[in-house]
Each structure stands twice: as structure tokens, then as C-alpha cells.
Amino acid sequence: MSVGEIASTYATLILTDDGISVTADKIAAILKAANVEVESYWPSLFAKLAEKKNISDLIANVGAGGGGGGAPAAAALAAGGGAAAAAAPPPEEKEEPKEESDDDMGFGLFD
Template sequence: MSIGELACTYACLILTDEGIPITAEKIATLLKASNVECESYWPTLFSKLAEKKNINDLILNVGAGGGVGGAPAAAAPAVRGAVEAAPPAEQKKEEIEEESEEEFGLGLFD
């Protein structure tokens, strides 16, 4: 997000909080008063957004987004062939224990 976008966002929030109708001129005035320079099209875009959407509704819907991780999904039913092909967990543990540092020449005190 550019500084111009962020400044226009804050300007819209300020105007909404004060109960002042949001226009491109008022956004530009707030940006000028705060000594922020941005492209001239940002205030117009944000004022058009404010005409179509209620800023208070946008503020209240921040927590209603779908970006939260939530609970893990349920496991899918296993296919019969996949279960039979997978080796038991006990065999995997034995294979790991059989490998030692000596086989790789990584002993510290050799």
C-alpha cells in the first residue's frame, strides 16, 4: 500500500468519524493539511468508494473476513490400497535407530 493510499484511507476515516460527507476535495484538503503528497487520482477514487460503500459498515466488517486459519479440516477417507502400501510406524522407527554417526564418519572423538 502506498503512502497516498494510506493517507486517503485515514482521511476517509477522519471524515467519517466527524460525520462529514466524504468528497475528493475534503480528502485532498486533509492531505494538504497533513503535508502528505499523493497522486491526484487517489482522493477521487476514495470519494467514489465512499459514495458506493458505507465506511462504517466497512469498519464493522473487518473482523468478519475469511482469512483466519480456523480448525483443521477433517481427514479424507483413506483408499484401501494406500493404507496397505504404507509401512507401519514401528518399522520406520527401527530404521532410524539403525543409522548411527559411525556409518557416516561423523564421530566427534574418533
């Protein structure tokens, strides 16, 4: 990550945390106050991101994804809250076939 990208990220987080709308001018003002010189496109890129995505939601879902477990519960929470998650049916467990033992084949290890 470049210095401009990291500094613009922090500026966006500061604005979001304070409940201030994220604009390129406000990001640039924070970077100027911090004496951080960045390429001119970084503030506008992060402002466009903030227009399209809710930064607070991105922060809350930093650890989301990845592992395979918990997807039905997360989908139920997103769809209707905690009550829907409690009413969701448990995931189906596949029944594994039983392994055959050596006794079934007519011989054993010590025969």
C-alpha cells in the first residue's frame, strides 16, 4: 500500500467516525492538516467509495467471509434480524457411509 492510500484510508475513517460526510475536499483538508502529501487522485477515489458503500458497514464486516461456517446464520441476520436467525432451520448434516471393517471381508490383521 502506498502512503497516499493509507493516509486517505485514515482520513476517510476519521470523517466516518465523526459522522461527517466524506468528500474529496474534506479528505484533502485532513491530509493537509497532517502534512501528508499524496497524489491528487486518492481523496477523490475514497470519496467515490464512500458514496457507493457505507463505510460503517465495511468496518463492521471486516472479518466477514473467509471460512465456510456461519453462512446461513449470517444470511438470516442480514435478511431479517435475530428473530429470523432463531427460526432458521439447522443446516442438514450429511450422513457418512460407515467404513467396512476387515472382519466383513473374511480376514483380519492377525489371522
